[in-house]
Amino acid sequence: MKTISIKDDICIKGELTTCGSKMLANFKPPYNATVVDKLAAACFNVIGGNTMDENSSIDADFALCSDHAGLARRFAMANSLIALKPTYGSVSRYGLITPAPSLDQISPIGKTVRDVAELYSVICGMDERDSTTVERDYPNFCENLDKGIEGIIVGTAFCRPQQNILGGKMPPLQKTIPIELPSIEYASTVFQIIAYAETFSNLARYDGIKFGYRSENAATLAELYENTRAEGFGYDTKKQIITGAIALSRDNRHLYYDRAIRGRAKLCAELDNAFAQSDVIITPLDDSWTVIPNLTGCPAIAVGGIQIIAPKFSEELLFRAARTIEIAGGDSNA
Amino acid sequence: MLNPKYEMVIGLETHAELSTESKIFCACKNEFGSEVNTNCCPVCMGMPGSLPQLNKMAVEYAIMMGHALNCEINLVSKMDRKNYFYPDLPKSYQVSQVEQPICGKGHIDLYVNGETKRIGINQLHIEEDTAKLIHEDDATLIDFNRAMVPLIEIVSAPDFRSLAEVEAYLDNIKAILEYLDISDAKMQEGSIRCDVNVSINEVGATEFGTRIEVKNVSTFSGALRAIEYEVARHIEILERGEEVQSETRRWDDMKGETIPMRGKEANDYLVFTDPDFLPIVLEKSYVDELKTRIPTLPNERVIKYVTEYSIPESEAAVLSHSKSRSDFFEECVTIGNATPKSLANWVLGDISKIINDGKFTLSDISPQSIVEMVRNIESGKISNTAGKTVLDELFTTDKSVEQIIADKGLAQLNDTSALEQIVADVLAANPKTIEDYKSGKTNVLGFLVGQCMKASRGTGNPQILNDMIKGILDN
Numbered sequence: 001m002k003t004i005s006i007k008d009d010i011c012i013k014g015e016l017t018t019c020g021s022k023m024l025a026n027f028k029p030p031y032n033a034t035v036v037d038k039l040a041a042a043c044f045n046v047i048g049g050n051t052m053d054e055n056s057s058i059d060a061d062f063a064l065c066s067d068h069a070g071l072a073r074r075f076a077m078a079n080s081l082i083a084l085k086p087t088y089g090s091v092s093r094y095g096l097i098t099p100a101p102s103l104d105q106i107s108p109i110g111k112t113v114r115d116v117a118e119l120y121s122v123i124c125g126m127d128e129r130d131s132t133t134v135e136r137d138y139p140n141f142c143e144n145l146d147k148g149i150e151g152i153i154v155g156t157a158f159c160r161p162q163q164n165i166l167g168g169k170m171p172p173l174q175k176t177i178p179i180e181l182p183s184i185e186y187a188s189t190v191f192q193i194i195a196y197a198e199t200f201s202n203l204a205r206y207d208g209i210k211f212g213y214r215s216e217n218a219a220t221l222a223e224l225y226e227n228t229r230a231e232g233f234g235y236d237t238k239k240q241i242i243t244g245a246i247a248l249s250r251d252n253r254h255l256y257y258d259r260a261i262r263g264r265a266k267l268c269a270e271l272d273n274a275f276a277q278s279d280v281i282i283t284p285l286d287d288s289w290t291v292i293p294n295l296t297g298c299p300a301i302a303v304g305g306i307q308i309i310a311p312k313f314s315e316e317l318l319f320r321a322a323r324t325i326e327i328a329g330g331d332s333n334a
Numbered sequence: 335m336l337n338p339k340y341e342m343v344i345g346l347e348t349h350a351e352l353s354t355e356s357k358i359f360c361a362c363k364n365e366f367g368s369e370v371n372t373n374c375c376p377v378c379m380g381m382p383g384s385l386p387q388l389n390k391m392a393v394e395y396a397i398m399m400g401h402a403l404n405c406e407i408n409l410v411s412k413m414d415r416k417n418y419f420y421p422d423l424p425k426s427y428q429v430s431q432v433e434q435p436i437c438g439k440g441h442i443d444l445y446v447n448g449e450t451k452r453i454g455i456n457q458l459h460i461e462e463d464t465a466k467l468i469h470e471d472d473a474t475l476i477d478f479n480r481a482m483v484p485l486i487e488i489v490s491a492p493d494f495r496s497l498a499e500v501e502a503y504l505d506n507i508k509a510i511l512e513y514l515d516i517s518d519a520k521m522q523e524g525s526i527r528c529d530v531n532v533s534i535n536e537v538g539a540t541e542f543g544t545r546i547e548v549k550n551v552s553t554f555s556g557a558l559r560a561i562e563y564e565v566a567r568h569i570e571i572l573e574r575g576e577e578v579q580s581e582t583r584r585w586d587d588m589k590g591e592t593i594p595m596r597g598k599e600a601n602d603y604l605v606f607t608d609p610d611f612l613p614i615v616l617e618k619s620y621v622d623e624l625k626t627r628i629p630t631l632p633n634e635r636v637i638k639y640v641t642e643y644s645i646p647e648s649e650a651a652v653l654s655h656s657k658s659r660s661d662f663f664e665e666c667v668t669i670g671n672a673t674p675k676s677l678a679n680w681v682l683g684d685i686s687k688i689i690n691d692g693k694f695t696l697s698d699i700s701p702q703s704i705v706e707m708v709r710n711i712e713s714g715k716i717s718n719t720a721g722k723t724v725l726d727e728l729f730t731t732d733k734s735v736e737q738i739i740a741d742k743g744l745a746q747l748n749d750t751s752a753l754e755q756i757v758a759d760v761l762a763a764n765p766k767t768i769e770d771y772k773s774g775k776t777n778v779l780g781f782l783v784g785q786c787m788k789a790s791r792g793t794g795n796p797q798i799l800n801d802m803i804k805g806i807l808d809n
Contacts, residue, residue: 011383024382031376033383097382102609130385131611198609201417204426205380209476212382225419248417248604257606 033095070290072107073302088297092127155179155278200244344494358484359386380424405440435459454491643674719792
C-alpha cells in the first residue's frame with residue numbers, strides 16, 4: 001500500500017489537525033478534506049498530522065501539502081523532491097485550513113514526476129463542496145508523460161543578474177525564447193498584501209467562542225477575543241493579521257488592497273501575454289517567481305531546482321516538460 | 335410629526351428570511367422552531383477548512399423579489415465579506431453583497447393618504463443570517479440553526495417623509511413576499527427585520543440633516559416607534575441649538591427607546607470579495623423567465639381598487655394583502671354584474687369571518703355563486719340579512735343560490751301588506767322604544783327595523799320597513 005504524508009492543515013476526521021498552531025492544538029475536525037476521501041478511495045495509506053517546512057522531511061512515498069506562498073515547491077526543492085502547484089480550481093480546497101483562499105491550493109509532492117502525476121490524477125476534479133473548483137475532463141496524467149516536448153516553445157525567464165537559471169543543464173529543447181514580466185518586481189508585495197488581507201479575514205474565526213484555543217484570562221467578551229488571539233497566535237501570524245486589516249481599512253485600502261488587486265490583474269495579463277509567445281515558461285524559484293503561479297492561478301512544477309509554469313489546466317504539458325528535465329538531470333527512473 | 339418646522343427623511347434596510355428548503359451556503363435544513371443546534375454542520379458553524387456552496391433557490395427568490403420591486407437585475411454579481419467580531423457570527427465575517435449586488439435600482443409605488451407615492455430601491459442583495467444568541471442569567475448560549483439561513487436585504491432610498499409611508503411600505507413588502515411565496519414573512523419569528531435610517535431637516539432645506547441608523551428593529555410597530563422616538567430626539571437636539579451626531583443606535587423595544595451602539599468611525603467592515611465564491615453569472619433568458627412568474631402585486635392592486643373600484647384605501651389594502659382573497663375578489667369582479675364595492679365588502683366581511691373561524695376555505699365556495707348572491711341583493715330580490723343566510727348555505731351545502739332562496743323562503747317581501755302585521759307586532763312589543771323615538775331619539779328607528787327584519791327572517795325589505803315604521807310613528 002502506498003503511504004502518503006498529509007500536512008497538518010488538511011482535515012482528517014477525528015484526528016488532530018492543528019496547523020502547527022496553539023490556536024488549534026485541540027482541534028479534531030468532524031469531517032475529512034475532499035482530498036483525504038479521494039486518497040482513501042484510491043487505497044492510499046494516509047499518515048496525517050505532519051508539519052512541513054524547508055527544514056523537515058517526509059518518510060512516505062507521497063505527500064500533500066498546502067502551497068501557501070510556494071511552501072510545497074520550496075519544501076520539494078530542499079528535499080530533492082518534485083511538487084506541483086495545481087491550476088487554481090482543479091483540486092478541491094474543502095478541508096484545507098488555509099489563510100489565503102484565493103492563492104492557496106493543495107500540492108501533490110513525490111519523488112518522481114510520475115509520482116506527482118499519479119497523485120494529481122487522484123486528487124484533481126470538480127467538487128461540489130468547493131465552489132471554486134472547475135468542471136472539466138481531467139485525463140489520467142501519467143499516460144503521456146514520456147511523449148517529450150517536441151515542437152513546444154519554451155519561454156525562459158532570466159533572473160537578476162542575467163544568467164541562464166538552468167546553469168547549463170538545459171535539456172535538448174526544440175526552441176527557447178526569453179520571457180519577461182514587466183511587473184515582476186512587484187509580485188512579492190502584491191502577493192503579501194492580498195495574502196495578509198485574506199489571512200486577517202480567514203483567521204478571524206479563531207475567537208475562543210466555538211472551537212480551538214480559549215483564553216482562561218477573560219472577564220468580558222472583548223477580553224475573551226483579545227486574550228484568546230494574543231495567546232493563541234504566533235508573532236508572525238499576528239503581524240500578518242494586523243497588516244491585512246490595515247490594507248483593507250477604509251482609509252488605507254486604496255493605497256494597499258485595491259492597488260494589490262490591480263497589480264494582480266496586471267501580472268495575470270502580463271503572464272497571458274507571455275503565454276501568447278510560449279507554451280511553458282521556465283523560471284527561478286525565487287520569491288517573485290514562486291508567487292506568480294499563486295497570483296495567476298496557473299499551474300507550476302518544481303523540478304530539479306527550477307520552476308516550470310504553464311497556462312491554466314495545462315498540467316499534462318507541464319508534466320511532460322518536467323519529465324524532460326528530470327531525464328536531462330540524469331534521473332530517468334520511473 | 336411634532337413640529338411642523340421640520341421634515342423627516344427616512345430610509346429602510348429591510349431583511350427578510352427566505353423560505354428555501356436548505357440554508358444559503360450548506361445543505362442544512364432551513365427551518366424555524368427545530369430543537370437548538372440540530373440544523374447545523376461544519377459549514378454553518380464556520381469550522382476551519384469548511385467552504386460555502388451557494389443555494390440556487392436563494393438566488394432565484396432574490397431575483398423574483400427584484401422583479402417585484404422593478405429592480406435592474408445584474409447578470410454578474412459577487413459575494414463579499416463583511417468582517418466584524420460578534421459571538422453570533424461563526425466565521426467572524428458575514429457573507430453579503432456590498433459592491434456588486436444581484437439587484438440594482440428599482441422602485442415600488444404605494445397608495446398612501448389618497449395619492450400614489452413612489453419609493454426608490456437602491457439595491458437588493460442576498461446574504462447569510464447570523465446564529466441566534468440566547469441570553470440566560472449567567473451565560474449566553476448560541477443556537478446555530480439560524481446561522482446561514484438565507485436573507486435578502488432590500489435597501490430603500492431615503493424617500494419616506496411620513497410614518498404612514500413607512501407603514502404602507504413595510505405592509506406591502508411583507509405582502510409581496512407572501513405573494514411570491516418566498517418568505518414566511520412572520521415578524522414574531524424574526525423572518526422580517528429592519529434597520530432604520532433617520533434624519534430631519536427644516537422644511538425647504540436643500541440638504542438632509544445628519545443621519546443616524548437604528549438597528550435591531552424586529553417589528554413593524556417597533557420601526558414606527560423607533561422613528562417617532564428618533565425624530566423627537568433630533569428635534570429636541572436641534573431646538574437646543576446643538577448638532578445631531580452621526581452614529582448607530584439600537585432599538586430597545588421593551589423600553590421604547592434607542593440606545594447608542596457605536597460611533598460612525600467604528601463602522602468599517604473591511605469589505606472585500608469573498609475568495610470562496612465565483613461570481614454569480616446569470617443567463618438573461620433565465621432572469622426574463624422569472625419575470626413572467628410575478629403576479630399582479632398587492633401595491634398595484636391597491637391602486638386599482640381605490641382608483642377604479644372606489645374601494646376605500648384601508649379596505650383596499652386589507653383586501654390586496656391576502657393573495658387568495660384578492661384573487662377570489664378579482665375573479666368575482668371579472669364575472670361582472672355586481673359592483674366591486676359590494677363584492678369587496680362581502681369578501682372582507684362575512685366571507686373572511688367564516689374563513690377565519692377555520693372550518694372552511696375559499697375553495698369551499700365559488701366566485702360565481704358569490705356574484706349571484708350579491709346580484710340578488712343589489713336587485714332587491716333578497717335583503718342583505720338574507721344574503722348572510724345564503725352565504726352560510728353556500729359554504730355548507732352544494733345548493734345553488736336560487737335553490738337556497740327558494741328553499742329558505744328568503745325572497746324579499748316588498749309588498750307592504752305582507753309586512754303590516756310584522757310592523758304592528760314589533761311596535762306593540764316595544765312601547766318604551768316608541769317613547770324614546772317620540773322624545774327625539776330618532777336613531778332607535780334602526781333598532782325597530784332590525785326587529786322587523788328578524789321577525790321576517792330577513793325577508794323584509796329594510797328600506798320599505800323603515801318607511802312604514804317612520805310613517806306610523808311620525809303620524
